[in-house]
Amino acid sequence: NAGVMQNPRHLVRRRGQEARLRCSPMKGHSHVYWYRQLPEEGLKFMVYLQKENIIDESGMPKERFSAEFPKEGPSILRIQQVVRGDSAAYFCASSPPRQGNYGYTFGSGTRLTVV
């Protein structure tokens, strides 16, 4: 049973380019969460999605950031016109529909570097 798969593991983009981060949840998990982690800081909630629905995007910056979780395929976090401040580790996590006593399973993250 594969865990949460994120790719790419590392991504380098020039300022102004677009970054696309992909996340495939664990088998049987229909809920996906995206978090951002700046160096030496904690995980900041960005968005929570179910298949074809955004449930909570209260942590998403108002501009340039979007997320989707289509019926087929992975969840995508898209950052348009990247700036240096977007450099961070982006973690995806998944969980089954019911609340459990283990929270999330995290992917290995995508480390975005904007040059």
Added chain:
Amino acid sequence: GQNIDQPTEMTATEGAIVQINCTYQTSGFNGLFWYQQHAGEAPTFLSYNVLDGLEEKGRFSSFLSRSKGYSYLLLKELQMKDSASYLCAVRVAGGYNKLIFGAGTRLAVHP
């Protein structure tokens, strides 16, 4: 609002015991989690508390007091590999599984 506080850094000696505290003030509460994160890696689940009291799991134990908005993670018989960040997270109420994380505590274990 949501506020979760942990010490930024701690140091301890191999073989010793260390307690990492976490206080929280959140809009609703539906469980508290501790995760371990080694540098450059994904967080991994350590423990979960939803009722008051102590949960023990091997060398790691976690305590919760809901009335005080307080939890701690206790690590016994410290090993060098325990050097990592320890993240406290609260699952807020609302019917789904959203976790709010503290900034994490970096633990350095010395020989």
